[in-house]
Amino acid sequence: MVRSQYITVSELQTILNDMATYPDTDETLLLIYEASELIKAFCWKFCGVTDYTTATAPDKLKLATAYQVKYATENPGMDSLYAGNNRSVSIGQTSESVAYGGNGSQEWQKLSPKAIRYLKDTSPGEVPLVTRIL
Numbered sequence: 001m002v003r004s005q006y007i008t009v010s011e012l013q014t015i016l017n018d019m020a021t022y023p024d025t026d027e028t029l030l031l032i033y034e035a036s037e038l039i040k041a042f043c044w045k046f047c048g049v050t051d052y053t054t055a056t057a058p059d060k061l062k063l064a065t066a067y068q069v070k071y072a073t074e075n076p077g078m079d080s081l082y083a084g085n086n087r088s089v090s091i092g093q094t095s096e097s098v099a100y101g102g103n104g105s106q107e108w109q110k111l112s113p114k115a116i117r118y119l120k121d122t123s124p125g126e127v128p129l130v131t132r133i134l
Contacts, residue, residue, distance in 0.1 A: 004036040005029075006057040006065040015066035021073065035068035035115075042111055043119065043130040060129050064118035071112030078110050 009028050013019045022028045039061070040051065052061060072078060111133070119130050 003033045004040050004051055005032055005054055006036045006039070006052055007032060007062045008054050011054075011062055012066050012069060015063060016070055022069070031069045031072060032065065035065050035072060038072075038110060039064060039068060039115065039119070042133055044133070046130055058129060060118045060121060064112075064115040064129075067114040067118070068112045071115065072110075 007015070009022065009024045009032065012022050012028065012032060013024075016022065022031070046052065049056075052058075057065075116133055119133060
């Protein structure tokens with residue numbers, strides 16, 4: 001299986017200026033894969049491209065991926081926050097319902113706000129990187 005990867009470990013270290021938190025290990029590479037795949041999953045589609053590689057990814061996608069890795073590292077347990085079935089809590093006349101997965105999912109919130117900014121950012125006359133963030 002080929003996994004999506006938009007930046008190398010070296011590029012991640014350079015962008016975040018952090019070699020200690022992100023050493024050149026399989027664990028860091030796994031974080032990059034997960035961030036790349038999360039971005040790919042929540043982008044409606046890349047404009048004119050099926051997918052990118054470390055060699056073809058534009059700088060904004062590399063930046064978005066790096067900040068997605070950082071966001072995931074700083075927010076452990078994000079996956080479990082959105083996993084499972086619906087939850088409903090009632091106390092007296094007050095109730096709250098939360099849907100996980102499927103329709104009404106808030107799973108797109110796993111994307112880093114800074115990553116979204118890089119994915120949507122365009123300069124005058126520039127083609128956006130993605131057509132829409134889900």
